[in-house]
Amino acid sequence: MAGVAVPRAARPPWRIDTGTVLCSGVLALVAFGVVYPVLLVVLQSFQTALPGQPARLGLDGWHAALAEPALRTSLWNTLTVTLARQVITLPLAVFVAWLLARTDLPGRRGIEFAFWAAFFLPPLTVTLSWILLLDPEYGLVNAALAALPVVGARLGKGPFDIYSFWGIVWIHVITGSLTVKVILLTPAFRRMNAAFEEASRVAGAGTLRTALRITVPVMAPVILSVLLLGTMVSLQTFEVEQVLGTPFRFFVFSTTIYDLLVTRVPRYDAATALAVLVLAAMLPLIVAQQWVTRGRRYTTVTGQFQSRVHALGAWRWPALALALVLVAIVLGVPVVFALLGTFMKLFGFFNVPEPWTLDNWRTVLGDDLFASSLRNTVILALGTALAAVMLHSLIAYIAVRTRYAGRRLLDFVSWLPFTVPGVILGLALLWLFLGTPFLRPLYGTTAALIAAGLISGMPLGVQIIKSGLMQLGGELEEASRIAGATWWTTYRRIVLRLMAPTLAAVGMITFVGAARNIANVALLSTTANRPLSILQLDYIAEKKLEEAVVIASIIMLISLAGAAVAYVLGVRGNVG
Amino acid sequence: MFAPHVAVDGATLDVRRGEVFTLLGPSGCGKTTTLRLVAGLERPDGGEIMLRGRIVASVSRRVFVPPNRRNLGMVFQSYAIWPHMSVFDNVAYPLTLRGLGRADVRERVARVLDMVGLSGTEARAATLLSGGQMQRLALCRALVYEPDLLLLDEPFSNLDAKLREQMRHELRLLQRRLGITVLFVTHDQIEALSLSDRIAVMQRGRVEQVGPPRSLYEAPASAFVRDFVGSTVILRGRVSGQTPGRLTVALNGPLRGRHIAGRSMAAAAVATGAEVHVAIRPEDIEVDVVRSESEPLPGIIDTLLFVGDRYEARVSVGAEQRIVLLLPRTREWKEGQAISLGLPPDAVSVWPA
Numbered sequence: 001m002a003g004v005a006v007p008r009a010a011r012p013p014w015r016i017d018t019g020t021v022l023c024s025g026v027l028a029l030v031a032f033g034v035v036y037p038v039l040l041v042v043l044q045s046f047q048t049a050l051p052g053q054p055a056r057l058g059l060d061g062w063h064a065a066l067a068e069p070a071l072r073t074s075l076w077n078t079l080t081v082t083l084a085r086q087v088i089t090l091p092l093a094v095f096v097a098w099l100l101a102r103t104d105l106p107g108r109r110g111i112e113f114a115f116w117a118a119f120f121l122p123p124l125t126v127t128l129s130w131i132l133l134l135d136p137e138y139g140l141v142n143a144a145l146a147a148l149p150v151v152g153a154r155l156g157k158g159p160f161d162i163y164s165f166w167g168i169v170w171i172h173v174i175t176g177s178l179t180v181k182v183i184l185l186t187p188a189f190r191r192m193n194a195a196f197e198e199a200s201r202v203a204g205a206g207t208l209r210t211a212l213r214i215t216v217p218v219m220a221p222v223i224l225s226v227l228l229l230g231t232m233v234s235l236q237t238f239e240v241e242q243v244l245g246t247p248f249r250f251f252v253f254s255t256t257i258y259d260l261l262v263t264r265v266p267r268y269d270a271a272t273a274l275a276v277l278v279l280a281a282m283l284p285l286i287v288a289q290q291w292v293t294r295g296r297r298y299t300t301v302t303g304q305f306q307s308r309v310h311a312l313g314a315w316r317w318p319a320l321a322l323a324l325v326l327v328a329i330v331l332g333v334p335v336v337f338a339l340l341g342t343f344m345k346l347f348g349f350f351n352v353p354e355p356w357t358l359d360n361w362r363t364v365l366g367d368d369l370f371a372s373s374l375r376n377t378v379i380l381a382l383g384t385a386l387a388a389v390m391l392h393s394l395i396a397y398i399a400v401r402t403r404y405a406g407r408r409l410l411d412f413v414s415w416l417p418f419t420v421p422g423v424i425l426g427l428a429l430l431w432l433f434l435g436t437p438f439l440r441p442l443y444g445t446t447a448a449l450i451a452a453g454l455i456s457g458m459p460l461g462v463q464i465i466k467s468g469l470m471q472l473g474g475e476l477e478e479a480s481r482i483a484g485a486t487w488w489t490t491y492r493r494i495v496l497r498l499m500a501p502t503l504a505a506v507g508m509i510t511f512v513g514a515a516r517n518i519a520n521v522a523l524l525s526t527t528a529n530r531p532l533s534i535l536q537l538d539y540i541a542e543k544k545l546e547e548a549v550v551i552a553s554i555i556m557l558i559s560l561a562g563a564a565v566a567y568v569l570g571v572r573g574n575v576g
Numbered sequence: 577m578f579a580p581h582v583a584v585d586g587a588t589l590d591v592r593r594g595e596v597f598t599l600l601g602p603s604g605c606g607k608t609t610t611l612r613l614v615a616g617l618e619r620p621d622g623g624e625i626m627l628r629g630r631i632v633a634s635v636s637r638r639v640f641v642p643p644n645r646r647n648l649g650m651v652f653q654s655y656a657i658w659p660h661m662s663v664f665d666n667v668a669y670p671l672t673l674r675g676l677g678r679a680d681v682r683e684r685v686a687r688v689l690d691m692v693g694l695s696g697t698e699a700r701a702a703t704l705l706s707g708g709q710m711q712r713l714a715l716c717r718a719l720v721y722e723p724d725l726l727l728l729d730e731p732f733s734n735l736d737a738k739l740r741e742q743m744r745h746e747l748r749l750l751q752r753r754l755g756i757t758v759l760f761v762t763h764d765q766i767e768a769l770s771l772s773d774r775i776a777v778m779q780r781g782r783v784e785q786v787g788p789p790r791s792l793y794e795a796p797a798s799a800f801v802r803d804f805v806g807s808t809v810i811l812r813g814r815v816s817g818q819t820p821g822r823l824t825v826a827l828n829g830p831l832r833g834r835h836i837a838g839r840s841m842a843a844a845a846v847a848t849g850a851e852v853h854v855a856i857r858p859e860d861i862e863v864d865v866v867r868s869e870s871e872p873l874p875g876i877i878d879t880l881l882f883v884g885d886r887y888e889a890r891v892s893v894g895a896e897q898r899i900v901l902l903l904p905r906t907r908e909w910k911e912g913q914a915i916s917l918g919l920p921p922d923a924v925s926v927w928p929a
Contacts, residue, residue, distance in 0.1 A: 478617050479656035481643040482727075483670035483717065493669075497660045 019487070023404040026394055027413075033455050034416045037428030038279070041420065044431070045272035061269025065277060071270065074256040075277070077165075081241075081252060082234050084169045085177045090227055093181030096326065098211055099319055100182070101189035102197070103310045111323050112186055113567055118330040119179040120563035122516040124239045124536065125552040126175045128545070129337035131348060134162035134170075138348045163247050171240050174330050176233060181226050188222040189215070197310070207310050221292050228289040232282060232418050238519040243540065253278060254421045254519070261427060261523065268427075275424040282419035286412070335560075338553045347545035360546040369535060370551075377515055377531040379446050381558075384453035384514035385507040391454060392461035393503055397495070399462070400469045401477075411462075418459040422519025426452060430523050444526040452521055453514035460513075461506045468502035469495075501569045508566035512559045589776055589783065591725070596751055596758040600768040601778035602804065607761045610778075611727055614759060615650055616643035628724055644673075649718030650727040653734065655710045657702045663689070663713060664698040670721045688720045691750065708739045715747075719754070728760045732767060744770055765805050769793065777801045793857075799927060802855060809861070809899045811836070811854040812929070815846050823926045825854050830894035834873060838924030851929035854919075858901050862918030865907075873917040875899075880911050893917065 048058035065071050096115070100108045133141045142160055161167055196218055200210040216223070238254040245255060253274050260271040312319055341347055345357045364370050392414075398404055399411040417425060429452050433443040442448045476498065480490040496503070518533045525534045532551055539548035589610075591597040599607035612618045614625060616632065619640060625633040627648075632641040658666055664685055671681045689695050692712040697705070705713060711731060718726055731747075732740045748771055751758055762768050768775050769789040777784045777792065777800070785797040796802035816826040816835060823840045826832070836854050840846060866874065875891040878898065887903040903909050 473654055473656065475652040475654050475656035476658060478615075478643070479650065479652060479658070479714075479717075480669070481617070482615055482646075482648055482650040484644045484647070484673040484721070485669075486642075486644055489673065494658060498658075500660075 019402065020404065023398050023402060023406065023410075026391075026398060027406050027410050029391075030395065030410060030413050030458075033451065034413050034458070037425065037432050037455075038416060038420060040428050040431050040435075041272045041275050041279075041424055044268055045276050046269070048269050058269075061267070061271075061273040064267070064270040065273035068270075070251070071253075071256060071274060074251040074253045075274075077250060078235065078252040078254075081165070081169060081172065082231060084165075085172045085234050086227060086231060088169070089173050089177040089181055089230070090223070092326075093178055093185055093226075094216060094223060096178075096182050096323065097185035097189050098215060099323060100186045101309075102192075102211070102215060103207075103312050103316075103319070105312065105316060105323065106320050108323075111327055112183075114327040114331050115179050115182045115186075116567050117560055117563045118174075118327075118334075119176075119183050120512050120559040121175065121331070121334050122533075122552065122555050122559060123171070123175040123237070124243065124516075124518065124533075125338050125549075125556045126334040127171050127240050127243050128341060128347075128549050128552055129334040130171060130174070131162055132337045132341055133333065134160045134167065135348055136161040136163065138350065140350060143350070163244055165250065168240060168244050168250070171244065172234065172237065174334070175240065176237070177230060178326070179330055180233065181230055184226045184229070185219075185222065189219060192218060207312070210310075225289055225292045228285050228292065232285055232289070235278060235282065236418075236422055236519070238422055239537075254423055257421060258423050258522070261423070271427070272424065275421055278421055279419045286415045286419065290412075290415075335556065338549060338556055341549040342546070342553050344546060347549060360550050364547050364550040367547075369530070370532075373530055373532045373535040374554075376446055376449075376529055377533070377555075377558075380449050380453065380529075380531050381511045381515040383446065383450040384457065385511040387450060387454050388457055388461050388510040389503050389507045392458060392506060393465050393496075393499065395458075396462050396465035396469055397491075400466050401474070414462045415459050417455050422456060422517075423522060425456060426520045426523040429455070429520075433524075443524075444528050446529045448524050449517075449521050449529055449531065450514075452524055453510065453517055456517065456520045457510045457513050461510055464506050464509070465499065465502060468499055472498055505566040505569045508562045508569065512562040512566075515558050515562075516555050589786070591757060591759055592773075593757055594755050595773035596748075596760055596771055598760045598762060598768045598772040598775045599778055600762060600765060600775050600805070603763055604780075605778040606781040607763075607778050608729060611729055611759060611761045614725070615648055615727055616641060616646050647721070647724050648727055649721070649723035649725070651711070651714045651718050651729065651731045653730045655714040655731075655734075657705070657710050657713055657717075659701075659703045661702055662698065663694065663700050663702050663705070666702050666713060667716050667720050670717065674721060684720055685716075688716045691719075692716055692746070707735055708743065711735065711743060712746075715750075719750075719756070724757070726756050726758045728758060728762075730762055732762075732764070740767075747771065769805070775805075777804060779804075799853075802925075802927075806857055807900070808855050809858055809897075811893075811897065813852060813854060815848050815850050815852055815926075818846070818848065822921070823852070825852055825926055827854070827894075829896065831873065836873075836919055836924060837921040838919075838926045839922070841925045841927045846926075846928060853927045853929050855925045855927060856919055856923055858899060860920065860923035861901060862920065863901060863903060864916050864918065866914045866916045873919065875915050875917050877909060877911055877913045877915060880909055891915065891917075 045061050046057050046059065048056050048060040099105045100112050100115075105111070131139070133139050136142060139160065139162070145159055162170070192215065196214050197210050200214040201207075205213065236254070237252070238258065241250070241252045241255045242258065245251060251259065257271045257274055260267040260274075342360055343356050343358065344350075345355050345359070346352055349355060395410060395414050399407050399414070404410075420428070429448070430443075433439050433448055442451075472495070477490050477494055480494045481487075485493065515531075516533050517531075518537060521531065521534060522537065525531065530538075532555055536548045536551035536555070539545070539551065589597075599610055601607050609618060613620050613633070614627075620633055620635060622635050624631060624636075627646060630641075631637065631639050632646055633639060658669070661669070667685045667688060668681050671684060676684070685698070686695070689698065692715060694709065694712055694716065697709070702710070702713060711734075714731070732743055735743060744767060760768075760771060769792075772789055774786060774788055775792055776786045779800050785792060785801045792801060792805050796805060802808055811825075811827055811831065812829065813825040813827040813836070815823050817824040818840070821840060822837060823846060824835055824837045827834045827836065838854060838856075846852065862872075864872070873893055875893050878890045878892055880903075881888040882905075886905050887909055889901050889903050889909065891899055891901050893899060909915075
């Protein structure tokens with residue numbers, strides 16, 4: 001009887017072998033869907049033979065990626081656009097998040113929801129809306145400025161040109177960069193212990209000094225994490241540059257890759273070499289992001305405190321005005337003008353006689369393609385959402401709650417889709433589907449697009465569920481085990497029930513993401529499984545902007561509905 | 577013979593049926609891990625755990641019974657009340673897992689809720705309960721299926737002082753009524769002393785001493801137990817004389833020249849002139865106003881705090897030593913006052929340094 005029990009636990013009690021098998025199965029599945037395509041990309045970058053010819057290995061692609069001026073320029077453009085976006089949006093986002101979470105700004109809940117809704121707007125829709133305002137020839141803003149008595153003549157024609165470097169940066173600031181930071185930072189700021197700020201106030205610092213000297217430094221890890229996340233997301237962009245950059249021959253690497261792929265003789269080697277360069281740049285960012293968030297657990301930001309807010313006093317009205325202007329820019333203008341654009345006879349031309357018409361809606365709704373695309377989109381979005389909730393929650397659970405040996409690897413692998421440009425991920429999946437015999441029948445089906453959405457949505461989905469799980473005390477599960485429940489019963493009756501709002505929100509986010517996904521599915525879709533987002537791209541390619549904006553508006557309305565549902569379900573960007 | 581056995585770092589702990597057995601120790605001493613090992617929430621690296629004659633964990637025999645098949649009850653530090661369930665559902669959960677019929681469940685839940693005064697809250701969302709109510713609910717959930725052993729992991733630490741005292745009495749009463757065996761983990765010596773039939777004092781994964789509360793307090797087996805259970809005043813000196821079981825000590829330092837007698841706590845004989853520590857519980861010190869400069873120790877009241885039912889005084893003894901004493905309200909005391917400290921030999925223990 002006298003044994004020695006060193007009071008240190010080695011493994012969790014439910015580490016039964018079936019559990020290990022399940023975890024390994026998930027890891028294998030994720031590795032196949034994520035690591036294998038990445039490997040294909042790397043290998044393809046050394047494969048210089050043209051499609052259809054015998055394989056030949058070489059460094060031509062790398063040579064092109066590193067030496068050809070056009071490709072070098074596109075890397076440089078990517079860098080400068082990314083830098084400009086982050087530099088502009090970070091201070092602004094920190095300020096807005098502070099206003100929303102730490103002050104008595106009037107209507108802050110509504111404003112927060114507006115940013116949340118704006119985050120869901122498809123970038124392409126926003127781009128089309130702002131073209132109406134900032135087109136150098138016909139944009140309303142430019143026209144209004146030109147009509148001004150004295151200044152108008154001085155400014156000449158079109159002081160604002162959306163088809164420019166700053167035009168692209170502007171759209172990025174509006175679509176992703178600002179809103180994503182605000183919705184990630186605001187809940188984190190809200191969870192901060194108010195005692196830090198109160199101590200500073202009592203010590204004699206004013207509101208502004210407290211914000212700059214206490215709040216921002218305390219939140220530095222979160223801010224850094226959001227910045228890294230934002231940088232990763234911004235390296236992914238595709239549609240905005242495709243629409244705004246191509247007319248003036250401005251390429252970033254994602255549009256360059258697309259360009260290399262859709263020409264008559266596709267340059268797979270150069271395109272994939274570029275992609276590998278991006279991947280190499282992303283990996284340190286991921287490691288940094290994980291390192292920063294790991295450190296955050298030690299910081300003093302917890303959810304246990306009542307956060308009281310600062311009274312802004314007389315400053316609340318200027319602050320409110322600023323917030324409302326931002327909301328108008330990120331949400332109001334895109335929604336109003338996208339809808340307005342659908343009723344224009346000639347998209348962007350307000351000065352033609354009788355500019356308004358219902359014909360665009362009639363044309364699109366009467367198009368056979370529309371009906372099939374809508375059906376494809378609904379199946380695609382629903383399927384992706386359901387699959388994502390199941391797979392992503394399983395990954396998150398294994399990473400957070402089990403002590404499975406490969407859990408860190410699984411966690412890391414779930415980030416990988418962030419590192420691969422969307423177009424390339426689509427291409428790699430294309431190779432995966434065509435190159436794997438048992439998957440070949442899936443090519444051209446909606447299932448292939450669901451797989452693409454599942455993989456591209458993995459980093460965000462897993463992260464949100466992970467942080468939800470981490471907030472869920474482990475004792476709630478242990479209590480169930482003690483009460484006599486098996487692992488599986490506990491998972492069903494405790495974990496899934498408590499996580500239901502988070503899972504529903506992840507499902508909604510994935511639904512919207514799949515509905516508007518362009519980059520991942522552009523190369524995977526055929527006439528049989530073409531969703532609305534690609535139909536809209538086709539319309540743009542055919543210069544049918546009026547029809548494109550109708551589709552864009554429909555996708556936008558679907559997205560906004562999804563945003564509202566996800567918001568009501570109560571998860572507001574608990575990432576990072 | 578139905579006793580659960582807990583083996584910790586070489587020592588075997590034996591919890592007798594129907595008793596409250598407490599693991600007491602500072603944080604990080606391994607008491608919570610021990611509890612979790614018993615619960616089956618951790619796997620032992622070695623040794624054996626037996627519950628009612630059944631081996632539930634044994635490394636050498638490759639036995640590990642998962643927590644859901646041990647029939648234990650547990651109250652967690654955070655209570656772990658499931659927020660998505662009502663009060664009724666929380667208590668009914670373990671019963672439905674055991675396949676009880678609906679009427680049976682209803683009846684048992686009603687009975688156990690009534691026992692702790694939660695009747696009428698069945699339909700309420702569990703998250704709307706107060707801290708004390710949540711704890712009672714957690715207790716109900718752990719007791720409703722009549723477990724073989726009830727595990728309590730610091731259950732009072734989240735309650736305020738008054739509620740804590742009340743819950744101590746309630747738990748004691750309930751335990752007596754049900755005759756249930758309890759394994760209790762705490763770092764609070766008052767909780768341990770007041771609730772337990774027996775206490776195991778733990779330090780760094782080792783059991784220092786096992787015994788009933790009084791014997792632990794009055795006859796600690798080691799300096800760690802002496803200092804951890806209750807507070808102690810310690811003076812240094814050398815043995816100056818001895819009779820069987822008794823030592824007389826000449827104090828060192830500023831108190832040189834004063835002699836104190838006490839019980840010897842050394843295992844072997846102590847040589848005259850050996851360095852020793854003299855220990856006494858502050859409440860055993862007889863405080864008086866100074867009458868003569870002779871035998872009792874002299875002290876000076878540095879600070880005097882009125883705490884309601886008594887005074888709390890910090891007293892300088894000699895030049896360096898400061899001790900905290902509780903002084904009765906019935907006398908007038910003031911700061912700077914000289915007092916005399918009497919040390920009754922029966923209350924004084926002498927330890928090898």
